[in-house]
Amino acid sequence: MTSVLDSLRPVALNAWRIVLGFTFFTHGGQKMWGGFGGTAITDWVSMRGAAAILEVVGGAAIILGFKTRPVAFVLSGQMAVAYWMQHAARRGFWHWENGGELAAVYCLSFLVMSVVGGGAFSLDGLLDRRRGGDRG
Numbered sequence: 001m002t003s004v005l006d007s008l009r010p011v012a013l014n015a016w017r018i019v020l021g022f023t024f025f026t027h028g029g030q031k032m033w034g035g036f037g038g039t040a041i042t043d044w045v046s047m048r049g050a051a052a053i054l055e056v057v058g059g060a061a062i063i064l065g066f067k068t069r070p071v072a073f074v075l076s077g078q079m080a081v082a083y084w085m086q087h088a089a090r091r092g093f094w095h096w097e098n099g100g101e102l103a104a105v106y107c108l109s110f111l112v113m114s115v116v117g118g119g120a121f122s123l124d125g126l127l128d129r130r131r132g133g134d135r136g
Helices: 002-007 009-032 047-064 068-091 101-116 123-131
Strands: none
Touching: 002 009, 009 047, 009 101, 047 068, 068 101
């Protein structure tokens, strides 16, 4: 059973990256364009404007697996800031009282992704293979 699961690791890693990137991209799309059931922002020079840009550009980069490690690290930091500034600072420390579950999950997911990389089926993986490397 373990060997079967091990053989699925590249597929699972890439599926996780694509789904995580897509959900993050749509959060940015809600802010940026008012799409996906959201409301478009009007003040681009704000924390919300910066978040929209990071979520759309960063989410697209994660979907494609382009510069996955540094992009995921930045997005993890963004979600840590979101948790502390938007959730904990206003409604208490614990996620069950402040609604910060999603920010916490994104933060940890992107932090782990910054360590494990984008996977074999990513632009990073393709570029590594072309250079003769094998970073995953």
